Amino acid sequence: MVDLDKYLPERGYYLALGLEGSANKLGVGIIKHNKGERSDENRAEVLCNIRDTYNAPPGEGFLPRDVAKHHRNKVVRMVLEALKIANVTYKDLDCICFTQGPGMGAPLQATVIAARMLSQLHGIPLVGVNHCVGHIEMGREITGADNPVVLYVSGGNTQIIAYSHQRYRIFGETLDIAVGNCLDRFARVLKISNDPAPGYNIEQLAKKGTKYAPLPYAVKGMDISMTGILAQVEQLAKDKQRKTQYSMEDLCFSLQETLFAMLVEITERAMAHVQSNQVLIVGGVGSNLRLQEMMSKMAAERGGSIYATDERFCIDNGIMIAQAGLLAYRVGITTDIKDSVCSQRFRTDDVYVKWRD
């Protein structure tokens, strides 16, 4: 059993502030852990979880420099607001957690500047957090899933993950673009609004779709590929003759059905491999109800169940960084300021998960 209270403060509980800024959301969260092992009676307490999203105009994607500017403009105000909401002061915080990667370089750097400054101004240790591990740990905490197969689906990542020997190991992943990126790029073709999220707006249109347009199905072993599917559906959307055959709603429906069927297939294979009947869906696309429904049917047929969170925790947020960072802090992991450089490429399986057996 891992000792999570070796560095317990005198007051008998822990508080961490988390800063997330790896993409177009800036999130600040403050979390409280009581001493002792996590259990149904001893859950983390979310004291604050605020987020501000940079949205590009319809038909456009967000550019790193614009997102970084957004984060720089907002971060100080959001930290102050978070402390106020949580009713805590700097001296109450045990650590400042920040996303160290993966993600977009400029937004990551804009966020870590604030983390480094906070750490130095108030003498609080820094903890660098892998963004994907943040999603997994928050998903485990919120749902209570103990040792699930994790489907991590977002705008920047698509991975099937299972825990083994203190690593979150990647069983399968995208060979090209992430599923959220595929949906976002199709939204740009259709010039759908980016508010609140292009994927959400595709989901709403897909609900009205009735006719399935055949699209390529690209599962390659445990991996998937999505660029060919995107090219095909874009072609259908642009093809004036076929426009009459498939409506915008039909194409959104067809794209979702194809992509999600592929995800279900590789998730099922991973479950069989690790003999698990739990699936935890994390990442922004994880809030898609159709994906949850399809995954749920598969899991039920295997006598299992799925665990998913709502948009507060699925979509990028600061509290998941605080959660994963605080778990690391509780086993003595901190990040020296000179080692706090962010990386756009930071693999989920690079992290040594010292806080689990």
Next chain:
Amino acid sequence: MQHALKLEINCKTPRYADAMINTLSPDPILKPDEASINYEVVGETLVINIEGQSIRSLRVTANGLLDTVQEALECISSLDS
């Protein structure tokens, strides 16, 4: 390098100047063969020497750095109370 720019930023106290250099210096420059940045603290002043192979690389490097400096200074003025 052919072009150089020297910035002197008064941080009000040596402690703030140290915090600035520790915050700014870990991040590597994107194109080290085209530009370089050197930091130094003199009392309460942060001295930044930027060098570039061309005026363009000097300007681009300085622009990016000044955005970061502005954010760090805002953190000092708003988050240290």
